[in-house]
Amino acid sequence: MKNNHAKVRAHDAIVGVLYLISAGLTLYTQNLNFLWIAVAVGGLQILSPLTKFCPVYFVLNKMMPDTEPLQDGK
Numbered sequence: 001m002k003n004n005h006a007k008v009r010a011h012d013a014i015v016g017v018l019y020l021i022s023a024g025l026t027l028y029t030q031n032l033n034f035l036w037i038a039v040a041v042g043g044l045q046i047l048s049p050l051t052k053f054c055p056v057y058f059v060l061n062k063m064m065p066d067t068e069p070l071q072d073g074k
Contacts, residue, residue, distance in 0.1 A: 004067050011056050011070075015041060 022037035048054040048071060057071040 004070060007057070007060050007064055007067050007070060010060055011054070014056050015045065 018041045019038050022034055022041070025034040025037075026032060044055065051073070052071055053073045054071040057069075061067075061069045061072055
């Protein structure tokens with residue numbers, strides 16, 4: 001597992017930002033439909049261990065080819 005710490009931290013940061021964007025847009029616009037962003041991200045996080053696929057890791061695996069692939073569906 002070489003250099004995967006940066007990939008895991010990037011994943012956590014991206015997911016955290018998506019949650020904050022969802023909450024912020026909901027509070028700012030008072031439109032509860034923005035909570036669906038958080039629901040979708042949470043659903044993907046729940047399904048990720050079962051399917052062994054994560055869209056964020058898919059992109060990060062392409063952007064960081066010198067690291068070991070994580071959650072690549074294998």
